[in-house]
Amino acid sequence: MQNNILIIICDQLSAQALQSYGNHYNSGGAMNQLAAEGTLFEQAYCNAPLCQPSRASFWTSRYTFETQVDTNLRQLSFPHIADTISTLGEVFQAGGYQTMHFGKEHDYGSLRGFTLVENKERVIPREDPAINLAYETFLDIDTTTKVTDWLASPQAKDQPFLAVADLQNPHNICNYIGENQNGSKPFLDDSQLPPLPDNFDTPDMANRPEYIQYLCCAHRRLMHAAHWSRLDYRRYLYAYHDYINRVEKQVAQILDTLAAARLEENTLVVFLADHGEGMAAHGLVTKYGNFYEESLRVPLIFRGPGIPVGRRISGPVSLLDLKPTLQSYAGLAATAEDRGHNLLPVLLDESVDQAGQPYVVASWIDEFSGYTVPGRMYRFGQYKYTAYRDFIHRDSDEVSIHEELYDLAKDPGEQCTLILDEAYSAVLEQARNGLAAYCTSTGDPFYSSLPDYDRSLYRLHKPGFSNHEGPCAVDVHILNRPKNYAARNF
Structure with a gap:
């Protein structure tokens, strides 16, 4: 009898x-209980700091340049990923599993093979006037109900399942920031x-x-938070x-329902x-364009x-590893084109406490359009190297590589970039060669990609977020979006 698989996803x-990852403010309840009852990867990375590119990558185990889902809204169209790219849902459906997906999609077609269960907002009033409640919170109520109803139903026992509970929160923080862009309001407590x-301050x-x-x-x-006080930031947290x-x-x-339905053991x-x-x-605040931890x-x-x-397993891994690992766990054939690694041998071998992957790569292009600055992260050993292809400065048409380098063993908060530190020159060279070798072996076009933004509109103020003046590229994009395009996507 094959085991079921339940994937629970939170957004942001x-x-x-x-x-379970070292935060002493939040108890984390069920999430930390999962860690106590299972195995946790300490250095797992997404492959893009943005919803749709990340999701298209982990459902397919392919890089963003391969899925071509490299922004949240490429040229105001929603092209599906190529049919030749294998998805997790397709593989499990072909393997005889029920494949059910509840909640947030944002997938550009990478959820092919899943039965997609529609969810609707269930509006509730605010409990604290200063805590914004928006569509994310309302949709999660419906998603949770539909997941638990399905798990408790006879259908969940008909045949092995791969089910996804895809929850929106804590993404609601985006709307909180927008509502409080002119300064936060006190909470009830x-x-x-x-x-x-x-690492709140960045002296370098x-x-x-x-x-x-x-x-x-x-x-x-970030523009909304540019002039916040330290108190505003604490309220945001x-x-x-x-x-x-x-x-x-x-x-x-969801976990209680799984146990009550006597599905937990398998x-x-x-x-x-x-x-x-x-x-x-x-x-x-939020995510976007940076590769910080x-x-x-x-x-x-x-x-x-x-x-x-x-x-607990240390060493860098990435969400590209999800698909090959689950296929291996289920006894389904590996997909030759998958870019991720099968983590199952490491998961099952208790004598191994490190994943041992040579590197992890993440990518950035743009959130929507109008401010393209291609970037890559190359994470290897105890180091993180990031590179952006940008104009040398706003008055030049020449493009160069703008870099960061961090020793995460000594500087886990990434408070001091080592780019100018001669003591790390050999490590920097190793990082540059490693990223170049990755691009050559995979066909990643990073080194030929170009920045694209209106330099007459942006970067006109002094450096630093707190000095922000003028427009933001996303606001310019919103002004030019189709009238029927949903505002919540911003």
């Missing part, structure tokens, strides 16, 4: 937000605000890529944890997030039949 959940992170910002120094010109929510607490209770409902549960959240590190490192936890209990 940083690993660093959970107690303003006495328990979380502290700012140790002048050494970061110009794109990062002016990220507020591209990033709408409080709200973020409120949304986590909401979705944690829904994860608990169901592998996989918990992950599509990408992270800035969490005030470096003064950043808070935006890119996500929870990845396995619990169920055959999975060791209370185990």
Whole structure:
């Protein structure tokens, strides 16, 4: 008898937000219970810090340049990924599984093979006037109900299933930021605000890529937070944890239903997030265009039949590994074109405590359109290297590589880029060669890609988010969007 697989996804959940990953502010409830009862990967990365590119990648185990889903809205069209690219749903459907998907899609066709269950908003009133409740929270109520109803139904026992509970929160933080762009309001209980992170300030910002120094010109929510006080940032963190607490209770409902339906003993549960959240590190909010740990490192936890209990595995892995790992677990044939690694041998071998992958790569192009700055992260060993293809400066047409380098063993908060440190010149060379070798072996066109944005509109103020003036590229895009395009996508 084949085991079932239940994938639970949260949107915009940083690993660093959970107690099981070292956060002492949020208890994390059911999410941390999963970690205690299963195996946790300590350094799991998404392959793009944005919803649709990340999701298209992990459902297919292909890089963004291969899926061609490299933004949330490429040229205002929604082309489906090529039929020649294998999806997780298709493989499991062909393997005799029920394939059910509940909740957020945002997939560009990468959910082919799943039965997609529509969800609807279930509006509830605010409990705290200062905590914004938006479509994400309302949709999660419906998604949770439909997942639990299905798990409790006879259909869940008809044949082995691959089911996905795809929850929106804590993505509601985006709407909170927009509502509070002119300054935050006190909560009903303003006495328990979380502290700012140790890496809130960035003293070496002048050494970061110009794109990062002016990220507020591209990033709408960062523009909204540009003139916040430290108190505003602490309230933002409080709200973020409120949304986590909401979705944690829904994860608990789903797991309780799984147990009550007597499906727990033969169901592998996989918990992950599509990408992270800035969490005030470096003064950043939400995700977008940067490769810092808070935006890119996500929870990845396995619990169920055959999975060791209370185990932690170090070493970088990526969400590209999801598809080949689950196919192996289910005894389904590997897909030759998959870019990810099969993590099952590491999961099952308790003598191994490190994943041992040579590198992980993540990509960035643009959120929508109008502010393209191609970027790549190359994560290897204890180091992280990032590279952006940008104009040398705003008055030049010459394009160059703008870089960052971090030693995460010594500087986990990425507070000091080592690009100018002669002591790390050999590591920098290794990183540059590694990224170039990856591009050559996979066909990634990074080194021929070009930046594209209106330099007469952006980066006109002094460097640094707090100095922001003028428009943001997303606002310009919104003004030019089709009238029938849903505003919530922004």
